[in-house]
Amino acid sequence: MKELINEINQFRDDRGWGGNHDARSLAISISLEASELLECFQWQSAEDSIAKDKQAIIDEMADVYIYLLQFSDVLGEDLVHAAREKMKKNAIKYPINVTT
Ligand SMILES: [Mg+2]
Structure with missing residues (x-):
């Protein structure tokens, strides 16, 4: 990763x-690139979409x-660690629905 x-x-x-x-410019760029990803699926x-141009x-x-990697680097935070920590929070927020 490093x-x-x-x-x-x-x-x-x-x-x-x-x-x-900087962090602000990178946050904007993440959103813009995510929009470019969305554009691949438009209409x-x-x-x-995948069949037409998967590349x-x-x-x-x-x-x-x-x-995202640049953003994590600017913040001094490990992206994989952050994802794992967020998954722990998600597990608490969205528990498995066990019906008995
Ligand atoms: Mg792009």
């Missing part, structure tokens, strides 16, 4: 983009992930 973050940061720094990548079923969907998914 190796990938370092590669992403190197890519950013090689292009002089570091100054634009058609999920099945048709475009994968590329947009990766864009979201890249910005």
